[in-house]
Amino acid sequence: MSILSFIFSQTARNIRHSWSVQLMTTVTVTLSVLIFSFFYLIYTNMVEAGSRFGDDLRLMVYLDDAPSAEMKKLYIKNIRNFGEIEKITFISPDQAFQSLEKQLGAERGVLKDLTSSFLPHSIHIYPNKKLRNLSRIKVFSDYLSSMPGVSKVQYGHSWIERFSYFIKLLRFIVILSGTLLLFTTTFMVSYTIRLTVVARHQELKVLRYLGATNWYIKGPVLVEGFLLGFFGSTLGLAALYLLFQWIKANFSGPGFMNLFTLTFLPASHIILILVISILLCTSGSMISIRKLLRI
Amino acid sequence: MSILSFIFSQTARNIRHSWSVQLMTTVTVTLSVLIFSFFYLIYTNMVEAGSRFGDDLRLMVYLDDAPSAEMKKLYIKNIRNFGEIEKITFISPDQAFQSLEKQLGAERGVLKDLTSSFLPHSIHIYPNKKLRNLSRIKVFSDYLSSMPGVSKVQYGHSWIERFSYFIKLLRFIVILSGTLLLFTTTFMVSYTIRLTVVARHQELKVLRYLGATNWYIKGPVLVEGFLLGFFGSTLGLAALYLLFQWIKANFSGPGFMNLFTLTFLPASHIILILVISILLCTSGSMISIRKLLRI
Amino acid sequence: MSIQPSENSKIIDIVKVTKIYPPDVMALRDVSFTARRGELIFLTGASGAGKTTLLKLLTCIERPTKGLIEIGGNDINKLNSTAVQKLRQRIGVAYQDFRLLPKQTVFQNIAMAMEVRLKSPREIKQRVNELLEMLSITDKRNNPSGKLSRGEQQRVAIARAAANAPPLLLADEPTGNLDDEATAKVMALFDQLNTQGSTIIIATHDTSIFKDTHHRLLHLQHGQITEK
């Protein structure tokens, strides 16, 4: 009998003998992976939503008069000169009035006696992500003010602050709960494996007394750790996917979709979770038999 | 030696003999309670924030002319007639202009050439929680329209929808993650206790062979389960409190406080968490020795 | 439940007991015998004859497949859980595989049998020390029982069985790991208890301890009992 065929037959025998413990441990890993990746999924979707939120950042340049086609070109040229800009749009008083009505929502009644004529022409500038920080925007705003025909430049000062706060809060909650969860699951899984191996300590000790070499002992334990990590995390991820599909099917109301466009974890992250689970389980198993190999 | 003094001396001995396992199990309970109550804390604070969010719901009644003191009284009487109202405020054009400017924020430039004179007088009505549903609000709005001197009634139609969606989403996430967490922690804690008792199975079996009565076996295990649940959850809640204080100290920026006013869990919930932990731990212990008592 | 100390009455009464371990191992077949208070009985028989099984039936660790077992006048099939435990408290058993707790000290292992009966710490200390002295393992008093030699462990198991000076003492192969000197000490202890009124059953192969005996000798063969 070769050592490899031994390792596999031994693993199969162990699993048959203690399948209830093995099952419980697998469920532990599954639940841990499920919970962890569930929060990770929420995090990635919220960060996504948050960054789309940030896309709304813009500077409003109010003009004295309606710009001519020539002037428009000049403005665009000057603005692009300054830095990387995502989009520039010219807004007529009519368009401004419409968006104002929309913005006021319930209170649009205040505009009932007005026409668009009281509103100025304006340019909306959407800066690139790199430009989105308070000091850069300030300099940009000063630059825009100095252009001819510009009466005033405004931007969401408090808005930027609130946005960066929001991202900060989000990151904080996720990092904190992620750390807690990672710590707990690692602890629990390794503890469980430890207890499982302790329960088989006598058996491994007897093998050792009979002259079993290191690999003879390690092999089956390693394979078991690997299978545990693999099946546990695969099941966890599968459960997460089902959950995700269910959420997507049940919560695609109009009120949500402008907040979140749900996306599943990318393949690379899935593989990472799989690999880390397997590493944790196998190294947990290894640590728990380390002492035994010194006999 | 009385049975009680035996139980305590036995418990002390067990803890001394297997303190490392006991410590690990306590840490398991602590982490479980910490994680669970952490999410519960986030939930209560978010629901709190959400309901304050809902406090902004109001109906705007635009009037043809400035109401006289007499008229104001009549309006109030009529409005209160309809249903339970939290607050009624009369808004003058000046006040309206100020709040409009505030609301427009970055875009308040559009108002630069205007004075308050173009804005109408209005009444803002904040209905009671009971009134806050779409159909009731609709009827109320019709009723208000029929009052003399009222030109128009408006309310945040889409706003209510979005609000109820937000609460729905929140509840869904919390219930789902709560269920997952509760399931996992219960499973892990009972599994851990099971393994711990299995490790002491031989000892308890020998006691049984020597004629130990049910209470002689159960007593120490029960006391241990109780201590485990008590210390585990107390430590978990203490850790949560420290975490909470830390968050409060570090995240009291201006951008947050209008979203969240952080409050800790109420005493009743803390006691509930304690009691449930203790019950879970003791009953987990009991279940794992149930088989043994049949010998 | 309690085994009343009325002289010369039956303490054990076994009638046509059969024990079949599932699925089909017949360990005892129609075994009947009675033991009177104060008897010392040797139970012999080849390995696998059913000696341990018979002793296990007396302490309700195993239940008979068929037949009647009465201990001290009580049908053990009619005892509830608490009564069974009370019965066990009054029977001292030295198991063939000892069943000591390896991490507890010799003292604790022996004391355990008395703690279960809620004896006072002073009484326990005195009795345990006496037994340790009789079996010459006093110097191992505070060693964990798992770190003793096999013969020392065997004496600890015997001391635990004798600790309460029980009305009924069952010793399963009590001298298998003992040299002649230690064997003599163990037999002296049994004789002392027997003189004080204990009924004792010793299951053994060790011909040296029963060859010239005037006590009863029961022989088990293929699950059937014969008196010699």
Next chain:
Amino acid sequence: MSIQPSENSKIIDIVKVTKIYPPDVMALRDVSFTARRGELIFLTGASGAGKTTLLKLLTCIERPTKGLIEIGGNDINKLNSTAVQKLRQRIGVAYQDFRLLPKQTVFQNIAMAMEVRLKSPREIKQRVNELLEMLSITDKRNNPSGKLSRGEQQRVAIARAAANAPPLLLADEPTGNLDDEATAKVMALFDQLNTQGSTIIIATHDTSIFKDTHHRLLHLQHGQITEK
């Protein structure tokens, strides 16, 4: 590492070995002896004399506090972990406390010793059945070893030690739970192995198995060895 089959050379050479269990149990004191290939040696001594300790030193389960131990010409203090395991593969040991796996069957327990040496399943099956037959426990072949009588378990432990027909076989109190008939069978097995060239050391109190022997007799007393 391997124990070369050159005739009449020393297989065990122990020189002034002392073993002290922490903190202060002196189990062996300045023990010296040699065993030649093909010898059968009885190791006697009172309970606690140090017999098991001596056997444990030979398989590196315990390390000597002082002194030199050579097995097959190799100083065991200089062996690395793999070499120790290879050495253990060539020594069959029947432990005093058996060390069987209670949930595995008799067959699996015995086969284990051969599997560790990566023997083929056919070879294993044949040898195990042969041993079961010799010790008359064939009918227990597929029972879990934890559900056997103590004497049956002892025979399983002996069969496992003999499975590889090892150059060196150590048996610690191999007949403590056996009746005369089974004892005779075990001794016949040892004789057979001895005739085939195995060196055998039997630690025992059982005077019946060595009283008329022509083999070597070593006596341990308070940790010191004397030849009889």
